[in-house]
Amino acid sequence: MADDEQQVGGETAEPLDPVVETLLERLYEELGDAVIDRAQMFGTPIVRVRAEAWRRAAEVAKTALACDYLSYVSGIDWQPAPREGAAAGADTSSPVQPTDMTFGLAGSAGRFQLVAHVQSTTRHWGITMKTDVDEAQPRALSWVPVYPGAEWHERECWEMFGITFDGHPALRHLYLPSEFEGHPLRKDFPLLARVVKPWPGLVDVESMPGDAGGDASDGESEA
Amino acid sequence: MSSTDTPGLPRFDVEPGALRHLAEAQMNVELDTGDMILNLGPQHPATHGTLRLVVRLDGERVIAADPVVGYMHRGYEKLTEFRTYPQITTLVNRIDWLSSFANEVPFVHAAELLMGVEAPPRARWIRTILTELSRIATFYLFLGEMGLQVGALTPAFWGFRDREHVLNLIEAATGGRFHPNFNRIGGLKDDLPRGWAAETRRAMQAILDGCDDFESILVGNEIFEARTRGIGIIPSDVGASYGVSGSNLRASGVDWDLRRDGRPYLAYPEIEFAVCTHTDGDAFARYWVRLQETRESARMVLRLLDGLPAGPIMAKVPRVIKVPEGEAWVETENPLGQMGYYVVSKGATGPFRVKIRSASFSNVSILPWLLRGAYVPDVVAILASLYFILGDIDR
Amino acid sequence: MSALHLAVDVGWGWTLALKTVVVLAVVPLAALVLGYTFLLKMMSHMQSRLGPMDPGGFHGWFQLVGDGIKFLQKEDVMPLHADRRVFAIAPAVVVVSTFLVFVVIPTGPKLVVESLDVGVFYALAVSSLSVVGVLMAGWASANKFALLGALRAAAQLIAYELPLLLAVVGVVVQAGTMNLQGIVHAQQDGAIFGWGGIGFPFVLTQFIGLGLFLVASQAELTQTPFDMPVAESELVAGYMVEYTGFRFLFFFIAEFGTAFAFAALAATLFLGGWAVPWVHGTAADVLGVPVLFAKLMLVAFVMFWVRFTYPRLREDQLQALAWKVLIPIGLANVVVTGIFKVAF
Numbered sequence: 001m002a003d004d005e006q007q008v009g010g011e012t013a014e015p016l017d018p019v020v021e022t023l024l025e026r027l028y029e030e031l032g033d034a035v036i037d038r039a040q041m042f043g044t045p046i047v048r049v050r051a052e053a054w055r056r057a058a059e060v061a062k063t064a065l066a067c068d069y070l071s072y073v074s075g076i077d078w079q080p081a082p083r084e085g086a087a088a089g090a091d092t093s094s095p096v097q098p099t100d101m102t103f104g105l106a107g108s109a110g111r112f113q114l115v116a117h118v119q120s121t122t123r124h125w126g127i128t129m130k131t132d133v134d135e136a137q138p139r140a141l142s143w144v145p146v147y148p149g150a151e152w153h154e155r156e157c158w159e160m161f162g163i164t165f166d167g168h169p170a171l172r173h174l175y176l177p178s179e180f181e182g183h184p185l186r187k188d189f190p191l192l193a194r195v196v197k198p199w200p201g202l203v204d205v206e207s208m209p210g211d212a213g214g215d216a217s218d219g220e221s222e223a
Numbered sequence: 224m225s226s227t228d229t230p231g232l233p234r235f236d237v238e239p240g241a242l243r244h245l246a247e248a249q250m251n252v253e254l255d256t257g258d259m260i261l262n263l264g265p266q267h268p269a270t271h272g273t274l275r276l277v278v279r280l281d282g283e284r285v286i287a288a289d290p291v292v293g294y295m296h297r298g299y300e301k302l303t304e305f306r307t308y309p310q311i312t313t314l315v316n317r318i319d320w321l322s323s324f325a326n327e328v329p330f331v332h333a334a335e336l337l338m339g340v341e342a343p344p345r346a347r348w349i350r351t352i353l354t355e356l357s358r359i360a361t362f363y364l365f366l367g368e369m370g371l372q373v374g375a376l377t378p379a380f381w382g383f384r385d386r387e388h389v390l391n392l393i394e395a396a397t398g399g400r401f402h403p404n405f406n407r408i409g410g411l412k413d414d415l416p417r418g419w420a421a422e423t424r425r426a427m428q429a430i431l432d433g434c435d436d437f438e439s440i441l442v443g444n445e446i447f448e449a450r451t452r453g454i455g456i457i458p459s460d461v462g463a464s465y466g467v468s469g470s471n472l473r474a475s476g477v478d479w480d481l482r483r484d485g486r487p488y489l490a491y492p493e494i495e496f497a498v499c500t501h502t503d504g505d506a507f508a509r510y511w512v513r514l515q516e517t518r519e520s521a522r523m524v525l526r527l528l529d530g531l532p533a534g535p536i537m538a539k540v541p542r543v544i545k546v547p548e549g550e551a552w553v554e555t556e557n558p559l560g561q562m563g564y565y566v567v568s569k570g571a572t573g574p575f576r577v578k579i580r581s582a583s584f585s586n587v588s589i590l591p592w593l594l595r596g597a598y599v600p601d602v603v604a605i606l607a608s609l610y611f612i613l614g615d616i617d618r
Numbered sequence: 619m620s621a622l623h624l625a626v627d628v629g630w631g632w633t634l635a636l637k638t639v640v641v642l643a644v645v646p647l648a649a650l651v652l653g654y655t656f657l658l659k660m661m662s663h664m665q666s667r668l669g670p671m672d673p674g675g676f677h678g679w680f681q682l683v684g685d686g687i688k689f690l691q692k693e694d695v696m697p698l699h700a701d702r703r704v705f706a707i708a709p710a711v712v713v714v715s716t717f718l719v720f721v722v723i724p725t726g727p728k729l730v731v732e733s734l735d736v737g738v739f740y741a742l743a744v745s746s747l748s749v750v751g752v753l754m755a756g757w758a759s760a761n762k763f764a765l766l767g768a769l770r771a772a773a774q775l776i777a778y779e780l781p782l783l784l785a786v787v788g789v790v791v792q793a794g795t796m797n798l799q800g801i802v803h804a805q806q807d808g809a810i811f812g813w814g815g816i817g818f819p820f821v822l823t824q825f826i827g828l829g830l831f832l833v834a835s836q837a838e839l840t841q842t843p844f845d846m847p848v849a850e851s852e853l854v855a856g857y858m859v860e861y862t863g864f865r866f867l868f869f870f871i872a873e874f875g876t877a878f879a880f881a882a883l884a885a886t887l888f889l890g891g892w893a894v895p896w897v898h899g900t901a902a903d904v905l906g907v908p909v910l911f912a913k914l915m916l917v918a919f920v921m922f923w924v925r926f927t928y929p930r931l932r933e934d935q936l937q938a939l940a941w942k943v944l945i946p947i948g949l950a951n952v953v954v955t956g957i958f959k960v961a962f
Contacts, residue, residue, distance in 0.1 A: 095573030374930030
């Protein structure tokens, strides 16, 4: 386990926090080579584990690392949002993200990842875990047998990203109506409000009533 | 489903009752004769907003409960991908609308961590004061409104009346009663107005007196205790595995408060405060813990005002905020529980992905497990004691 | 027979008509006065607010009258699946039982609609008719919340009839008669250890009875802490939830009219009713109404004060209170009263 190359969010590389070091040590003991990569994120360790060891990582966290508290389970879609073409619409005012697909801390094998954070109510430490999800067949192991609270988080993940969870008792919609088609948090699912009408811009000025051009309806057609 | 299926893995002991809820929470099953399916909500005074609770009843006893959320889903995580960092503070105000200021703090803190900017001490202290004021505003309403849910009409009015003191203070400082939008990356928008500190001290004294009123009318009342003691007991391990946080978990005996135990943030490392826990884990314990926390928050505000440092309220940040590439996770002890933001930045003026971890989402996910075997009036008492906000569940 | 002698003998037809008009007029008026004083003003002041201030000019006294007019002109809405006839009759059943209770309440030595010899028995019997009305309302509404409320009400109202009765039995044993006029005279003409200064209000010996009566009548009126059938934060008006307009007005009048009636009964049975000890004859007729009114407002004040202060008991806790606590106390009270009556 080499602890020289670490990725840190933002600033220059800094040495590992002693707590982070303890956690990573224990984790490597239990999981061995199921851990693909690790980094430090402002005092929280962040590890990427193999997909088939995802549930075992949860069990290890709960037993060996005393992380009894589940904070969240969610997903990330690393693909940059399309800006040309129909999917992007005429949105010119949203922040411009880089067009090449780069990954964050602890890397990624592809477009989709699961990210989860667990904490210990007794030792007051926490660990963030990531795993890769295959883009063609997005499946992952469910954490529900380990943390019952993951049920709702995984339902949300499924409806927002399309990731299916093996072992989840009932994957059904959480927020969206049951007939909803599509997975909104994927980057190729457009934000429809910005497609329908371009956002006027970062700064929009409303003229005072009575000023020139103030009383006509702004922008588009007159009714 | 259990880990004993795959050989070679360590056997994981899960309490048998903990998984039974998963089967029973499904509502698309054949209806037995004698059971009645009742829809509590989405419009119902007990559900604190548009929460739909589908319960299967045997007489007045709940056999299974299934919360249906999403009536207030606004798609915050998608929206944040299309906005700049300063624009997001406006959005994020409206997640937990009773303590709006407290929602902005972790997000702004995450952006500041990624930028390597630190807000000046005065800004940090004022942020702490406003966060504690929003905690008082939220909890004070809870103290009154929990009485209302179990039938005592009068404390609810006192709750709203005295909360006005706090809302007036927040309005005087920030310009908005409910949605201040006062945090900026690097500090705050403005300094405190003159005379605000004296006004706040008076208000905190009124809050402390009001807490005594609530204690005298509800805490010792036999009927209130009969309605809340032993109701909705959350064991600490079950609660933690569901992600229940904040006062709910402290009422189950878990001594964990992110202000004291998490990564140091705002001015909390520099002042003294007590963390209250209770051993019972029932609805009464949750009420009691929040009552004590309200008092403690009022005292904290007084201490913070005493030690408020002078100085600038905004650090030097560029006019157009561009946050360097990286990831940050910041969690804070919000009134409703643990709130956290996982911000992924790619160096643009807006984030690439923001995961908003809201407290009520997890607090409500325990309902199918918690409501089995409860009576209908107990359902109302349990919902009131968990204290969730729909905007926090649905984002 | 009625002891009412008018200055002019007008025959039984006119007397009957007069009595009917009096009862029909007094009940809504009673509901109005009680509702305004306690519900709108006392509750508001206890909750640090003012209540209605504008209608009528002086502290909003016209509010309830205005509400009544508003209800009368509302659209008659009935749920699609409701049982139409039962839905329509239910409020009438409840309000009729209220009217009937007012028949026996005496307001003066000669001012009573009908002085029945079984006055107390009649009053309690007739007030239980409202249970049927409540059940009809809950069932016919075709609404699960209404049904829950009605079933809770049925269990509760029947359970609390017994403590009510036992509280009253003590008074009847002590007075020796069930006739309400007789009970008032017993209190007026009685003496405490030989001193007849204030008569002998039964509250002095039947204080347990008064306590039981107040608790049981609170439950009979489905007022907090016994308002499970109408639990606002759970069932949102329970069995009344589908009722709007004038049908709801009937329920409202019934609720506050019955509160007035029970307060009047409590004042009559325990506090001496219309009697002031040293006043007899026609002066008592004149003074009777304000005296009774003052006494019953005192009782009503206590009832409503408790209503606005306490949380509500859960249904099973409520039942346990009635069967395991109040009835044994009531029985003990009757036994002790009987012993004292025989011994002294």
